[in-house]
Each structure stands twice: as C-alpha cells, then as structure tokens.
Amino acid sequence: MNSPTPHRGAQGGVTPGHYYGHGLPYLSIDNYPGKIVALEGTDGVGRSTQTRLLREWLEVQGYGVVETGWTRSPLMQPTIELAKASNTLNKLTFVLLYACDFADRLEKEIIPALKAGFIVLADRYIYTAIARAGVRGIDSQWIRQLYGFAIAPHLVFYLKIDADALARRVLETGGMEYWESGMDLKAGDDIYESFRSYQRQLLKEYAAMSEEFGFRVLDGRKSVNSIQEELRRQVGEFLDGSGSPKVLSTEPGA
Amino acid sequence: MKAATKAGKKKNALTPMTFSLLHATDFADRLLYKIIPPLKAGMIVLADRYAYTAFARDVARGVDREWVRDLYGFAVQPNLAFYFRVPIDVSLDRLLARRVKLKFYEAGMDMGWSSNPTESFRLFQSKVLDEYDSLVREFGLTVIEASGSITEQQRLFRKMVSENLEKQTT
Numbered sequence: 193m194n195s196p197t198p199h200r201g202a203q204g205g206v207t208p209g210h211y212y213g214h215g216l217p218y219l220s221i222d223n224y225p226g227k228i229v230a231l232e233g234t235d236g237v238g239r240s241t242q243t244r245l246l247r248e249w250l251e252v253q254g255y256g257v258v259e260t261g262w263t264r265s266p267l268m269q270p271t272i273e274l275a276k277a278s279n280t281l282n283k284l285t286f287v288l289l290y291a292c293d294f295a296d297r298l299e300k301e302i303i304p305a306l307k308a309g310f311i312v313l314a315d316r317y318i319y320t321a322i323a324r325a326g327v328r329g330i331d332s333q334w335i336r337q338l339y340g341f342a343i344a345p346h347l348v349f350y351l352k353i354d355a356d357a358l359a360r361r362v363l364e365t366g367g368m369e370y371w372e373s374g375m376d377l378k379a380g381d382d383i384y385e386s387f388r389s390y391q392r393q394l395l396k397e398y399a400a401m402s403e404e405f406g407f408r409v410l411d412g413r414k415s416v417n418s419i420q421e422e423l424r425r426q427v428g429e430f431l432d433g434s435g436s437p438k439v440l441s442t443e444p445g446a
Numbered sequence: 447m448k449a450a451t452k453a454g455k456k457k458n459a460l461t462p463m464t465f466s467l468l469h470a471t472d473f474a475d476r477l478l479y480k481i482i483p484p485l486k487a488g489m490i491v492l493a494d495r496y497a498y499t500a501f502a503r504d505v506a507r508g509v510d511r512e513w514v515r516d517l518y519g520f521a522v523q524p525n526l527a528f529y530f531r532v533p534i535d536v537s538l539d540r541l542l543a544r545r546v547k548l549k550f551y552e553a554g555m556d557m558g559w560s561s562n563p564t565e566s567f568r569l570f571q572s573k574v575l576d577e578y579d580s581l582v583r584e585f586g587l588t589v590i591e592a593s594g595s596i597t598e599q600q601r602l603f604r605k606m607v608s609e610n611l612e613k614q615t616t
Contacts, residue, residue: 216463218508267459284474284520292467299461337516341463 206344209306213340219303221343226306227434228343229427230317233351234394235372236362237412238419242351243315245420246427250311255431258305260297261315268293283328283376290321291338298342306343311431318342319350319405323397327374327390347430348405349423353412355392359384455551462507465551469500470517477521485522490611497521498529498585502577506570507557526610528603529582530592534571538564 206212209224231246233239243259250257263272272289305312318339325335353361362368370376373383374390402409408426410419460468481491497518504514532540541548548563550556554570555563582589588606590599 214510214513216508217510218462267464282475282478284478285471288467288471288474292464292471295461295463295467299463331519334516334519337513337519340513340516341510 208344208346210344211340212342212344213337215341215343216299219299221303221306224303224306225309226312227347227431228302228306228312228314228317228345230314230319230345230348231351232316232319232348232398232407233412234320234323234353234358234391234398235369236358236365237351237353238361238416239351240315241416242419242423243313245416246423247313249420249424250313250427253428256308256310257313258301258310259313259315260301262320263290263293265293265296265300267296283325283330287321287325287328287330287335287338290324294318294321294339295341302343314345317345317348319348319398319401319407322401323394326397326400327393328377344405346434347427348407349426350398350402350407350409351412351419352398352409353395355388355395357413358391359388362387460551460556462504462509462556465507465556466500466504466509466514466517469504473497473500473518474520481522493524496524496527498527498578498581498587501581502574505577506554506573525614526607527585527587528606529578529587529589530599531575531578531589532592534568534575536593537571538567541567 209221209228211221215221229246231239231243240261243261247257247259263269268289272293302312302314322332322335322339326332359368362372368383368387372390373387374393375383375386377386377390379386379389398407401407410422412419481493484491500518501511501514505511541552542564548567553563553567554573555566557566557570559569560566578587581587590603590606592599
C-alpha cells in the first residue's frame with residue numbers, strides 16, 4: 193500500500209547463503225555451514241531425474257543431502273492439491289499459497305539442514321514461482337520483494353530447453369497436463385498450442401532471470417548422462433573449493 | 447483457504463512467516479471476491495479488520511515491517527480506516543467474559559514467551575498495540591477510544607462516517 197522500496201539489487205549484491213531481501217528477522221542464518229544447490233527448469237525438462245542422480249552421487253561422496261521440492265510442504269500440499277483440482281483460486285492467491293509452501297519448507301527443512309551442514313538440493317527454487325507469476329501478469333517487483341525472505345542459493349543450475357523440443361519430450365513421456373499447458377490462462381481449447389505458447393512465455397521469464405540470479409545454464413536437450421556429468425563436475429568443483437561442508441562421516445551424527 | 451489456515455492453527459504448526467502468508471492469501475481471496483466487486487458496483491464495503499491487523503500482528507511476531515507492507519501492496523487503500531483503541535486490561539476482561547479460553551495464536555502462545563495464556567496474551571498484545579500506535583501515524587487511522595460504552599462509540603462512529611461520506615459524494 194505504500195510505495196515499494198527496492199531493497200535488493202541484482203545477484204551481485206546478494207552473497208549466497210544470505211537472505212535476498214528483508215529475510216526472517218527472527219531467524220539469523222549467518223555462518224551456517226550448509227550449502228544450497230538449486231536445479232531450475234520448466235516442466236518436463238528432466239530436472240527431477242537430474243536431482244535424483246546428483247543426490248546419489250553426493251551421498252556416495254559422503255555428503256549429507258536434504259532434498260526439497262516445490263509444493264512438498266506438509267502444511268500446504270493438501271490445500272494446493274485441492275485448489276488445483278477444484279479450480280477455485282485465482283492467480284494472486286495461488287502465488288501466495290506457493291510462497292507459503294516455500295516459507296514452510298524454508299524454516300522447517302532448508303534452514304535446519306543448512307545449520308547442520310547439509311547440502312540442500314532444491315528441485316526448483318523460487319525462480320519457477322517467479323516465472324509462473326510473471327506469465328500470469330503479477331508485478332515483477334512485488335513478487336521479488338515477496339520472496340525477499342528466501343536465501344540466495346550457492347549454485348543455481350538452469351536446464352535450458354526450447355518450447356518445441358520440450359513439447360516433443362513431454363508428449364513422449366505422458367502427455368500434456370492442464371497446468372503445465374497454462375490452460376488456466378484460457379488461451380483456447382487447443383492444448384498443444386496452449387502448451388507451446390505458455391512454455392515459450394515461461395522460458396522467456398527464466399531467461400530474463402538468468403543474469404539477475406546468476407544461473408549456470410545447462411543445455412537441457414543433451415542426454416541425461418552428459419547433463420549429469422556436467423552437473424557433477426561443477427558441483428564437485430564448488431564443494432572442493434568451498435572448504436565446507438567437509439565430507440561428513442557416513443554415520444548420522446549431524 | 448480457510449481449511450489450510452485452520453488445519454495449521456489446529457496443529458499449532460505455523461511459523462510467524464507462514465502465519466503471515468496464509469492470512470495474506472485469505473485476504474487476497476476476500477479482496478478479489480468480496481471487496482472489489484461491490485466497490486465496482488459503487489457499494490460501501492465494511493471491513494471488520496483490514497491489512498492493518500496484519501501489519502500490527504505479524505510485526506509483533508517478528509516479521510519484517512517493510513516486507514509485510516510490500517506483501518499487501520495488492521490491497522486497495524481504504525477511504526476511511528478506524529482504529530478502536532482499548533487498553534490491554536479492558537480487552538482481556540472482555541475476551542475472558544465471553545470465552546473460557548484464550549486462543550493459542552491470539553494469545554501469541556506460538557512465541558513461547560510464557561506458558562500462561564493470560565500472561566502470554568498480555569506480552570504479545572502489548573507489542574501489537576505498540577504497532578497499532580505507529581500505524582495510526584503512518585496511515586492516518588482515525589482513533590476511536592473503545593473503552594467507553596458501545597452506545598457512545600457508535601454515536602461517534604456514525605457521525606464520523608456520515609460526515610466523511612457526505613464529503614466524498616458531494
């Protein structure tokens with residue numbers, strides 16, 4: 193209601209492991225040893241597969257890993273599922289529900305894991321929410337301020353793909369789904385056209401964030417193995433150079 | 447929306463942040479369905495609590511002052527906003543007279559400041575009232591002293607509202 197004050201500049205201004213904006217004043221996260229590695233990319237790009245493989249590899253290396261994924265909070269998941277099924281919510285309430293889901297996971301999963309020195313693997317982070325909100329006409333500054341309580345990840349990988357390659361891949365693996373096709377935007381009944389136009393807009397939003405949030409871009413059209421190899425190389429390099437978290441002993445002491 | 451808020455409250459599972467965001471979601475829902483349509487139709491919307499409640503309550507819980515104002519950036523600025531101010535003791539007496547038990551979140555029990563609900567209420571609500579006092583200045587809320595009789599408050603309230611409506615419609 194009062195004029196918004198931009199509190200956060202581009203990525204350059206925010207150190208990984210710190211809050212993007214105002215943060216949670218009641219939860220100080222300074223000097224927590226854990227790291228956040230986020231994988232971003234649109235629906236069907238292979239993100240979850242890559243997350244799973246990366247987790248296995250990290251655990252074999254002896255790192256403690258906590259995985260977190262979009263709409264997986266125990267608090268919000270039932271409500272979000274219900275809202276999706278019944279189609280009763282509008283775009284603004286959806287955006288806020290997603291933020292609430294993220295806040296719940298941030299405080300109950302991500303921050304405790306960081307404190308205990310784990311690597312938090314995020315299968316999507318806040319950027320998907322920002323992209324989806326952008327496509328739905330939500331003010332871009334407002335949504336960035338909203339997620340000012342999020343912690344800047346140490347690494348963000350973006351699996352990049354074009355709408356045509358994505359369409360073929362999604363059709364091969366189970367078909368187009370209502371929300372992934374942006375059918376709520378009511379662009380018409382042709383789900384194929386809606387999917388392509390929606391995903392094209394989403395990809396544009398991701399591209400716009402790439403520099404702002406320091407995405408490491410990976411070619412999502414490559415094979416699962418070659419993407420995974422590149423991921424492991426970059427994550428390994430970062431963890432080696434970061435000094436911490438040190439390789440944890442395999443018994444669950446943390 | 448209500449279901450999630452209720453479920454979260456029942457389990458006492460909410461953090462200050464999720465409490466704030468759930469209420470904002472509920473507010474957004476009401477804004478779009480119950481507030482904006484009648485405004486468009488030229489009607490008067492009477493809101494029993496508005497975004498200011500969130501500003502006072504969420505900040506008392508430790509949520510960032512500026513963040514919560516930005517959060518409600520989608521809200522419509524009211525034409526008139528009244529703040530019924532009452533000392534803590536009066537509000538406690540009134541609440542206790544009507545109900546056996548103070549509600550968990552209303553008493554700020556989630557903050558863990560006191561295991562005694564009445565004491566916790568006092569601690570928490572005094573922070574809420576402090577926030578309201580600064581909101582009065584920041585947003586120009588009209589204060590009605592609410593410790594007096596209902597008849598007296600209502601007389602004053604009606605007078606202020608009708609004067610304002612005349613000003614705005616002429």
